[in-house]
Amino acid sequence: MLKYTIRRIIGMIPMLLLISIVVFLLAKAMPGDSLSGEIDPNNTNPEYIAEMREKLGYNDPLPVQYFDWVKGFVQGDFGKSTRYKMPVSDLIMERIPNTVFLGVSSLLITYILAFSMGIFAGRKPYTIGDHVIGGLNYLGLAIPSFIAGVFAIYIFSFNLGWTPYAGSVEVGLQEGTLDYWLSRIHHVIMPAIVLGALATASYTQFLRNDIIENSRKDFVRTARAKGTATSKIYNVHILRNSIIPLITFLGFDIATIISGAIITETIFTYPGIGQLFLNSVTTNDYPTMMAITMLLSLLTLVGNLIADILYGVVDPRIRLD
């Protein structure tokens, strides 16, 4: 197992290098640069723009720019955001708590919903309950999150007044107090439900189908023949086997927690990484954009590694060496 892990980690290095080249070239292929938006004759002049281009190294040959960037990146210096004029790492750290909080809450909602619905539907397939769950799931899959978000705001914020529709915390609360944390939870509930509920569908259906399939297998028949209680068969024997496909999702979920939900964050004005990423693309803020892309690539790779290792933990028959 250890040998496998190390081999995989070493294997990541060339992959990351390749990704970095692609990310860098794609960023550079974007039209204009971070200064081309600044054409305000009241505030700035062409000399300033020319000077900043020189200062930011936009006039250097591409390989030089690339190696400068990689060199900084390896040393943990992600560069300075051209829009926010502060180190990208600080900028990301400022947003990460919000994003992780939202990501974890929405994942929690997804897992709770998916497990309860999936297990129920799997145990009682082709009943009305199963069909209702299936119907809800496909509805959730079909509704885009921005529609769900806007409707949720309209119903729960404007009509019922239950939840806030903007921000991550009430204005004017002291950080660290109980009220502060309650307010944070209050603010995260709705975006988390919108995000979490809509993602439930694939989890539930995978779980359901796997439970149905496994319940027809020989080991289940044997267990039944031995007189094992039905609930034990489902909760121990079948569930453990049926979790394996969900672990594949988990690998991607780790990246999802950080990448945030661009659209949901924007609609709920929830300042997180997703919003930052979108802004960095529209304003050609290369350092921020490239740092976030690299971070997400790395997390996807790590997530997949964790998933692969977990396979072995859940099912010792899957051997890794």
Added chain:
Amino acid sequence: MKKKPLQLLMIMLLILSAFLAACSSDSSSENENETGGETTDGEEGSEEGASGGTLTYGFESAPEGLFNPAFYGIVTDADVIDLFDEALFTYDENLQPEPGIASWETEDNKVFTFKFEQGVMWHDGVELTVEDWVFALETIAHPDYDGSRYANVQTIEGAPAFREGEADSISGLNVIDEYTLEITFDEARVNNLVNVWSYPMSRAQFEGIEVADMSASEQVRQNPVGLGAFKVENIVPGESIELVKFEDYWRGEPKLDGINIRVLDSSTVVGALGQGDIDMISLAPVNGEEVEALDNVELVTYPGLSYYYVGFKLGTFNSETNEITEDKEKYADPNLRKAMAHAINRQEWIDAFFFGYGSPVDGPVPSSHWIAADSADLSTYAYDPEKAKELLAEAGYEDVNGDGFVEDPNGDEFVAKFSHYQTTNPTFETRAQAIVQYWQEVGIQAEVEMTEVNLYYDMVEKDDPAIETFFGGWSTGADPDPTGLWGSDQIWNYPRYKNEESDKLLADALNIEVVGDDEEARAEIYKEWQQLISEDIPMIFIAELQEIAALSSRVENVTYDVSGPNLPYEWSVKE
């Protein structure tokens, strides 16, 4: 990022927000029904205005967090700064400077003596002195400074030398005493005063911070200190800012206890206004109509300083020599340009795409500016398809092959290409299409090309051959000098229009020996210049927009003129 899904998203959001607005308006409280109207009058409310209370100010986009006048980059940050900081002088409704913290005297428009009010306090309790202004000017002129304001300092004598590192201080700054500063400019100009950087920076706060580190510093991002009526209490990046009143504000105690800034998504603005969650916000034209229907909100419009145009590429700009040569033939015939101008129904277009919150503009200066010439004095191009056809025929553009569209004087196919920038806004393509249709109706074959916005300005700036006629907009500041956009050595002269007479008029209007300090004489020259431009028509002037703000019915004493809202210490709310 892929563009298509985003566009779709925006369309959906627009539809949905319209739906939301329609639904939420009836739930709002019943108050006096005041909709429309030009500007609110401060007299309307109680004379004094109740004191106390907190006002919630909505923002449709998040500030970037550069809360210092010397460093900010976007308007949203500037709007925040205006609440807690103040320039040394302000502008009246005619955009003329008027004394604020500082008053000035000058004999020759070269040497100015500024006198500060005594006892003006920074939020941290330190008194403002002219040293703080000197500090701001030297920061901006510092070689490590990463903002874009050096243009406002470079006219001071000795600033270039300081920037090159040849001097330890700016020689044109002469501190006479704590409240008096003499500034010498490198030459006498009529606009030295409006152009010079007028925000002091707290020396005490920035002590020990290198210029290069300032924009990332806590003093700029988290705990900015200003001179204004409100001080920053707490900033939650990207979502809210809490401001409380500054009791020692030099103009007197503010009426409000505080202002809360909340960032919200454009799809929730109308709903939030209807619910009374926000008291004040600047609106996009698309939301205007829905907000007007709310009965607890008053819509205020005031003249803006921006205009939109359709430009013709007449030449190219050489960035080595900073020279323009008018070497493009396609639109060189003024009659063709005039015909294309007469073809456009500007009023209809503005009503359709700006929901009526704008009006046709006839020259390169927004009509609310004090140098703007009266439309009657300019060559105007009213919607007149017949006139357009006549002008085309006169210029030799006739339909030779009978396809319904004119050919150029040589008998070759003539296709006018119209470029417009593309963002996530779904109306841009339609409005570009509309312009092209006007041209087609008078017999000019035309096509639209939408280009991603960053690439678009890059292409316009580099005179890409793909750009023939193009859409654009400019906004002008308090300083009326249009040289930056029209001089024949300027990169932002996008049509690449070159006319020696125009250059001469622009120079004369700034020349102290021609106009002295007589504003009238200066305005006369600008009027002559506008006549020249409107006759030469290097661009078709389309529209000037109104700024729109929404105020809830509990807000009092907020007024707007062309320079923006009144000073925040006068604002109040009724309970």
